[in-house]
Amino acid sequence: MAKLSRELHRYFCEEERADQIDLADFLELTKERIFGFLFVILSLPSALPVPAPGYSIPFGIVMFLLASQMALGAQEPWLPQRVRDHQLDLKKVQGLITKGVPWLQRLENLSRPRFSYICTSLGGRIILGSAIALMSISMMIPIPGTNTLPAIGIFIIGFGLQEDDGIICLLGLAVCSLALVVVLGILIGGFSLIDYLKDSLTNYSSFHAS
Template sequence: MQENNTPIHSLSHDLSTLVDDPDRGTLKLQDVIEQLGSRGFGLLLLLFSFPSALPVPAPGYSIPFGALLLLLGFQLLLQRRTPWFPMFMLNWSIPTAKARNTLHRSARFFAMLERIVKPRYLWTTCSWLRPLSGGIVCTMAFLMLFPIPLTNTLPAIVIFCCGVGMSERDGLFTLAALALGILAVMLYATIIAVLLFYGADALAWLTG
């Protein structure tokens, strides 16, 4: 079931609509959420998980962004249609010209992304799947809050893939991301069980 009957545009198209508005001097987080609606979840999941999803994660982002991702995950779990943030965060803004330049520099990435993902399996936008997505995002974001080696990258990749699937309305990609998330939960559950059973010896082996 599709969420609405509006034309399905790519994420880059909708973002371009925002940054190419000549009357908009600054771009607020609230503007992005209003433009993208429920797809704002996907974009924010993508942006907040990206630094920790890199092969060499950018330091210092996992805990603050993990907390924001946990907030977004809870909202998906509660089936909110659009992301909610406190007013002081909604007023966060950057100059539109800077946002435009950033989007243009990212054009190659979006072009590659949109060759892989596309609107399909739109029945996955129905309400029963959103709590599952929220549960996976919450679990992965919770793992990101712990500054333990090797615990940030995989959860961030799962959230990043969920964000890509949601923002581009690619149900197949979203389902694949959720499957990866379930495998990640099983992996970390196994690691925790090993640590509980073998104690300090297992921790020393895992950390090298």
């Protein structure tokens, strides 16, 4: 099977394409291991060191749907036609591919099929799918700091699924665990700050009222 980085660059940066492409175009690149491929593609914009804005929520929703299906044992994903037909600007996609290919190549240099049962067994796919679903929910939270690390975890797991590399998938699970701790810390800290500000404003108002 051709390297994913090479296939992406060839398909979107070397061959002639329309100015607008849709998600169905991505599906032409693979007939097998399609879940992993889609997770890599959809998490990439938010997993970059400088995340591309505007992708986390819509792509998070799509990845949640995909992860739920994978966890339930589906072998092929189902996406609503409206999602499959969603238009993306080719220039933006090419920019994301150009930025993401070096990261893919680094993983490709480390990966090989090993401990494949983690990627292919029902139990493994339930665990991986559940982790991705949880990270997808985090990506939909419109708060800074809740997108990038979860997206990186999804990206790594997706790549592991694509390459049948159980070790890479376990690494992705570790990143997802770290992301969960970070996101919970941000949310708890944020709610605590809101409560503190509310109490401060209440006390301030009461003081001046008296």
